[in-house]
Structures are given as C-alpha cells and as structure tokens.
Amino acid sequence: MTFDKLGLSKPLLKAIQEQGYTKPTPIQQQAIPVILEKKDILAGAQTGTGKTAGFTLPLLELLSRAKPQKKRHVKALILTPTRELAAQVGESVELYGKHLPFKSTVIFGGVKINPQITQLRKGVDIIVATPGRLLDHLSQKTVDLKHIDFLILDEADRMLDMGFINDIKKVLAVVPKEKQTLLFSATYSDDIKKLSASLLKSPTLIEVARQNTASETVKQAVYHVDKVRKRELLTHLINEGKWSQVLVFTRTKHGANRLTGQLDKDGITAVAIHGNKSQNARTKALADFKKGAVRVLVATDIAARGIDIDQLPHVVNYELPNVSEDYVHRIGRTGRAGNEGEAISLVCVDEHEYLVNIEKLIKKDIPKVWLKAFKPDPSIKAEPINQGGGGRGRGNGGNSRNKPRNKPSGNRNSSGGGRRGGSR
DSSP states (O other), rough: OOOTTTTHHHHHHHHHTTOOOOOOOHHHHHHHHHHTOOOOOOEETTTTTSHHHHHHHHHHHHHHSOOOSOOOOEEEEEESHHHHHHHHHHHHHHHHHSOOOOOEEEOOOOSSSSHHHHHHHHSEEEEOOOHHHHHHHTTTOOOOOOOEEEEEETHHHHHHTTTTTTHHHHHHSSSSSSSEEEEEEESOOHHHHHHHHOOSSSEEEEEESSOOOOOTTEEEEEEEOOOOGGGHHHHHHHHHHHHHOOOOSSSSSHHHHHHHHHHTTTTOOEEOOTTTHHHHHHHHHHHHTTTTSSSSEEEOOHTTTTOOOTTTTTTEEEEEOOSSSHHHHHHHTTOTTTTTTEEEEEGGGGGGHHHHHHHHHHHHHEEEEGGGGGGGTHHHHHHOOOSOOOOOOOOTTTGGEEEEEEEEOGGGGOOOOHHHHHHH
C-alpha cells in the first residue's frame, strides 16, 4: 500500500514524499483511515512504529477539510509526557503541514513562558504540550481550549506513570465534550483501560505490535560483568566495535553525569541528558548526538522518552531498569523504521533478578556473553541496588503504577521524571 491510497490530500502527499517516505507503516495503514472517519481510537503501538505520523497526517487532513474560520482558534491539542517528545511531535506537525496554512506551537516547561504567550496571542490551530506547562497557561488564561475538535494523548501510559492523571483530568474539564479523541499507549495497563473508558466514545482498537515485546529488528545480548568494571567494558565495546553513535541508559541522573565524565577521560566524547539539565542543554545535547558531534548520549529513562533517531545502531543498558517495561522502551530506541539495531545490557550480580523479570516479560531468553577479560568474580555477592533520589512529582493521584512491580525494591522515578524535573 502507498500513502495515496489512504485518502490524504496532495499537500500532505507532497510533504510525505519530500521526507523520503513511500509506504505507510502498519500503524499508519490502520489508524489513518479510521481517524479520517472521525472515530475515536485506542491504539497500542511501541516506539519506532511511525505512530506520530499516524495521527499527525489525518489530523492535518481533517483540519484542511473543515470550513475555514474567520478567527483562528485552537482546534487540536496534542498532549505528551516529556519535553523531548513534545518537540518531536511539533516538528512532525510542521514538516507534514508545511504546504498547509495551519499554525502550530509547542509549549513545555524548562523555558521562559513569555515567548509562548506571545506565540499563542498571535493565534494557532494546533498546540503540542506537556501537561504541567499547559496548566500554567490555563491558569494565566493565555490559552483558550473551548473550540477543540481534536484531543490526542500520545504515550498515555507514560503520562500516567509520571503522575499526570490529575493534570489530564483538569485539561479534560475545560475542553468540549464533543470532540474526536485519539489515545496512543505502548501498553494496556488497567489504568489505561480505565482512562480510555472515561475518555473515548466507542473507540476503534488498533494494535500493531504484541504487548510488551521487544522489536524483532533488535539484536539483544547480555554481558555479565562486575559492577566496578562496567565502565571499562563499555569503553572496550565502543572502541573495539568502532561505534560512532550509542545511546547509554543509566538508572540515575547522578550516574549519568558520572559516566559521562568517565567516558570523556577515556577519550570518548559523551554528553548526558536528564531531568536536571535545562531544556536548552537537553536540546543541544540531542542535536550534537544526532549530527555526530558526540559519540555517546547517556540518558535516564524519562529524558530519553521521545528521542527519535531512525538509524541509531546501538543501545546499551549500563544499568538494567528496575521496571521491566522500561527495558522494552529503552531498546526500542534502536531497530526503528525497519533498520536493524543492537541492544546490549551490562549486568552485574546485583541485577540478576531484574534480568529474570525482563526475560519473563518479553518471553524469551536474552543471549548471554562472557568476555574472558571481563569474567565476573564469583566471590562477589549481590547487594541491594541504590535507586537514587527523587519522587514522582506532584499530581500522582494515588496512581497504582507508582509502586514498583518487580521484586527488587526501589523508586521507579529515580531517573528524575517527575513533573518538575521531567516534563513541565
């Protein structure tokens, strides 16, 4: 199937062609026709499936079919959990809508609010926002959502994970009841089912990937190594493999900073991205990584959400996540858009139980590798893992997903994804 079979107009087809795409992905094939029929949808899609274009293209198409307004009102609101994802979605709206007359803006925290107010006062058709900063604008009456026709919740599971349920409810209270709503989630938790039941009207269910499965285009491997030698092994792998671009995950913000400094001392250019970094620093770090100015991007889970690099070849779990689903999200950063990728996990004795839980979730054993030069010391006993500081931030509303679901104890949000740190 080609894009011209999906009912999209010439301006959109031209923009798609200019981006070099010829065939829609499965989520796009399924979602676009349903959205164009003005139906609500509940879509289960992992990262890297093309879901952003799956809702951006039909949204722009429906806006172009609507009767022109005398005065510009906000007609579509797209909510995302993090600043990086908001920026990515905003970029997609601009790229695909470049031949259409609509104006869009992205609003998130970590930057000054006045330029956003100026942009909103000029008039926009589409807003991409994180919940916290959107509520700031609503409280200051700098945004009007009374004319919304389309509401899209992207990565809704992550928004609930980060404690945004109360914020979402506040937004729902000010948008019209009669609207088309699209909900995208990587997983179908009980919380997501509850939210969709209250939000969607007779939704069409779309699922293009098996729940909580790792991408088949990603080659996975576990390297057993003592904790004190992880950095040494990582440097070895990068140098021996001549890796030019690798995304490395740590469990905490402090760990990301420390590892970045160590890699720099080893002669490997690296930069960290996490919730304590300013938005400008995060944007620059990601841009430098994408263009190859640095070889390694060290990230926490929340900060990495929304990183979209089609041909990222390598992901390394320097530390395994204490919540198994995050492993799937992490390795989903590679093997995107049909490209092959490699996901390597450096596992010490402390993390063996995390590994067992991850393999149970993805229903497969990950191949194990023991390098002779990095053979673990069998006399070292497992110790409790320090999860780092930080809570979930405000507004968790008693969300049950705030509790770690794996046996090893610890605060899932140790990477700093609370509303203040991760996405306001």
